[in-house]
Amino acid sequence: MPQRPIIALDFPNKEEIISFLNHFPSEESLYVKVGMELFYQEGPEIVTWLKSLGHDVFLDLKLHDIPNTVESAMRGLAKLGVSMTNVHAAGGINMMEGALRGLKEGSVDGNRPLLIAVTQLTSTSEEAMQHEQGLMMTLEDSVIHYAKMSQIAGLDGVVCSALEANTIKKHTSTDFICLTPGIRPLGAAVGDQQRVVTPGGARDLSANFIVVGRPITRANNPYQAYQEIKKEWNGEV
Numbered sequence: 172m173p174q175r176p177i178i179a180l181d182f183p184n185k186e187e188i189i190s191f192l193n194h195f196p197s198e199e200s201l202y203v204k205v206g207m208e209l210f211y212q213e214g215p216e217i218v219t220w221l222k223s224l225g226h227d228v229f230l231d232l233k234l235h236d237i238p239n240t241v242e243s244a245m246r247g248l249a250k251l252g253v254s255m256t257n258v259h260a261a262g263g264i265n266m267m268e269g270a271l272r273g274l275k276e277g278s279v280d281g282n283r284p285l286l287i288a289v290t291q292l293t294s295t296s297e298e299a300m301q302h303e304q305g306l307m308m309t310l311e312d313s314v315i316h317y318a319k320m321s322q323i324a325g326l327d328g329v330v331c332s333a334l335e336a337n338t339i340k341k342h343t344s345t346d347f348i349c350l351t352p353g354i355r356p357l358g359a360a361v362g363d364q365q366r367v368v369t370p371g372g373a374r375d376l377s378a379n380f381i382v383v384g385r386p387i388t389r390a391n392n393p394y395q396a397y398q399e400i401k402k403e404w405n406g407e408v
């Protein structure tokens with residue numbers, strides 16, 4: 172079964188999602204990401220609706236708050252039946268453990284979503300991390316540190332750049348999930364991303380999932396862009 176790139180549905184409303192999805196054959200089941208832009212405008216119903224169309228959903232709300240608040244929020248979000256969701260590892264081990272507890276308690280059929288933690292955002296460079304977060308270490312060391320914390324908290328994996336996936340697996344375990352945004356086919360506009368990798372590069376670097384937004388959503392032919400990225404990700408070109 173070929174692996175599906177996760178499409179970041181970074182649109183402001185349902186109407187724009189409908190016209191975007193019209194580019195795809197209706198019978199094709201996609202793995203989509205609902206992030207802050209869409210969720211804050213359309214609410215939880217957008218997730219239920221996407222699932223009713225046969226799509227899998229990664230709910231990317233990057234929770235980061237005190238443990239009790241995150242646990243309670245996750246208990247509610249678990250009811251949406253998404254495949255995967257996330258928190259910021261910077262929230263700490265207690266917060267991540269709370270998130271996991273909330274998800275387990277809230278899941279309707281005992282089938283909880285995968286839970287992963289953002290290490291350093293792919294839009295962060297080492298220089299910005301050092302100056303703005305005051306962390307006097309390499310970006311890779313910070314990412315490894317957050318990955319180990321996430322593993323201690325019992326999470327399924329992390330969000331990172333594919334550049335760090337191999338090292339993370341060495342320091343955690345080979346089955347620890349590395350979900351990697353910041354994916355750019357050769358020649359694509361990089362935009363605000365810093366640590367970018369091609370779909371084929373992510374595969375070679377042992378990423379488990381790739382998340383792709385603008386290279387698909389802003390393409391003249393989104394379905395063609397999706398298929399090309401999917402082929403490269405699956406090593407078919």
Ligand SMILES: O=C(O)c1cc(=O)[nH]c(=O)n1[C@@H]1O[C@H](COP(=O)(O)O)[C@@H](O)[C@H]1O
Nearest residue numbers: 179231291292293330352353382383384385
């Ligand atoms: O958690 C995420 O999904 C995420 C983490 C991260 O470190 N970097 C990152 O880009 N993302 C998300 O991945 C998507 C990337 O979109 P594009 O840059 O348009 O491909 C966006 O929806 C981001 O919110």
